Amino acid sequence: MMDPDYDLFMAIVTAGSLSAAGRTLNTSPAMVSKRLLRLENRLGTRLLHRSTRKMALTPQGQRLHADLKAIVVALKEAESRVQGQTDVPSGALRVSAPTSFGRLHLAPHIAAFLRVHPRVDLSLDLSDGFVDLFSGDIDIAIRITADVPPSLTAHRLARSARVLCAAPDYIAAHGTPETIPDLAAHRLLAATGQLPWRLTGPKGTTSWDGISHVRTNSSEVVRELTIGGVGIALRSLWDVNRELADGTLQRVLPDVSGSSDIAIYAVHPPVPTIPPTVAALIGFLRETYGPVPPWEVDAH
Template sequence: MDPDYALFATIVAEGGMAAAGRRLHISPAMVSKRLMRLEQRLSARLIQRTTRRLALTPAGARLHADLLPIMAALDAAERRVAGLSEAVSGPLCISAPTSFGRMHVAPHLGRFLMLHPHVDLRLDLSDDYVDLLGARTDMAIRITADPGSGMAARRLATNRRLLCATPAYLDAFGAPERIGDLKHHRLLAADGQLPWRLIGPRGAATVDGQSHVRTNSSEVVRELMLGGVGIALRSLWDVSDALADGRVRQILSGHEGSSDVGLFAVYPHQPHPPLALSAFIDFLAEIYAPTPPWSHRGIAPALPAA
């Protein structure tokens, strides 16, 4: 492979020219010179230089996506020629939503690392949308109805979302008997989470309104709901334990969040993903399917698919 292509990939992997220079044992000035040479040869700007960070241009993102499988194939070929085993190893950076990552990813990492001790693992937790290429992240766990067409995605589990409240709240304000009753109750949702789009016996239903407490944090909504402040639409993985021990009750069990929302592993398209990435996705799939560990018998059965 042209060494300037390898240099470009290293800049992306390391997040900057200085870091790439340290990795390749050359000066930042030489890194910049070779990058400019590659851009001139391709007649395209590959990296947008800013004062805060380096960002891939659309042309740079396309080139990087094309280079990844080529580099992986070359590495695998070299290992085969050298008689080395294709063991699961190398760096692996994973992103997950804050609460889900803390509750349902982090507790399993020890077992994954026991199975694959040569993986250099990083887990970043954030509720912000993560640009996989820009953030140098191998895979993101996303809870969404649409993982997007620009990335590869594997559905890991369904994501049931239930209307929940504490017994104390229901004793104080009464339990709603129909969807229309919710307009008389205290709703709890993070910014951008209302209106709620639900599925019920008569099809789709929408619940609009304002959150009784305004917050940008889904975790704060959970704590408010557990504190008896109001009614929230929560993912089952988030409130499973509270439902099981009676701290929370499911209400209006004939209605749930839209069933097209799922739990996805999202990663850049590449014919031959790194072994560490494939191993981690398979590992999560074994944990979450066919029955996620947060499922239990204390709730109404899932609604039939529309």
């Protein structure tokens, strides 16, 4: 396929260790190490940090892996063109998404996606941590953010509006704030790192800081605490639209919302041509989430 030493390097990254790559290639770990060293010497740079316990790509290794992966994709596309299968998404598609969003707004649509693209072999990893997209383990990730790193290619899927909300029991017990400064007299709920809030209202955008009434590293816990009447939280509409619609939660300061900078993106490393499987998922999600995101239809 490529230079044998490049194939070896890709196998090491995929397997996660020199010994595992050796088993995959039916080669001794010593020979794998020798060939890797030969490649590093030829390129004049270290590609992997390795020890008895851990292996990690260097920045140069990450760059080479991304470039080689793009070459692999291009070769597969060339084969597909020869076979007349250019426009048929098929093969492995490895997707990562935030836990709550993936459970609520990705998993329910997987069946429909696979009905349209039955030749796609889909795997879905739900995690609240940002996966390393240059490791080769994930093809595309869903991220909800205001800033996508310039090293990644981003496809905007939908906006992610956020609102202040609380349970009726909390409002009955503590009253309703009339202005943003009134929040100082209320119990706020936020996961670690989510405060201060950037709030946009009739008078513009302001930053509101405070201390969460309950400290937690879990955004899902904040959601349950809010439903339970513990305090006021700034929540994404995709996360609480059903509760707002059925009255389990109520909006607080309805003319105030979270910063509009945050959106939902599909991201992947830069490639000369987007693989058909990745392009198929992006197109499917854009159609599913647009032009008005479904989580904004029933919320009020």
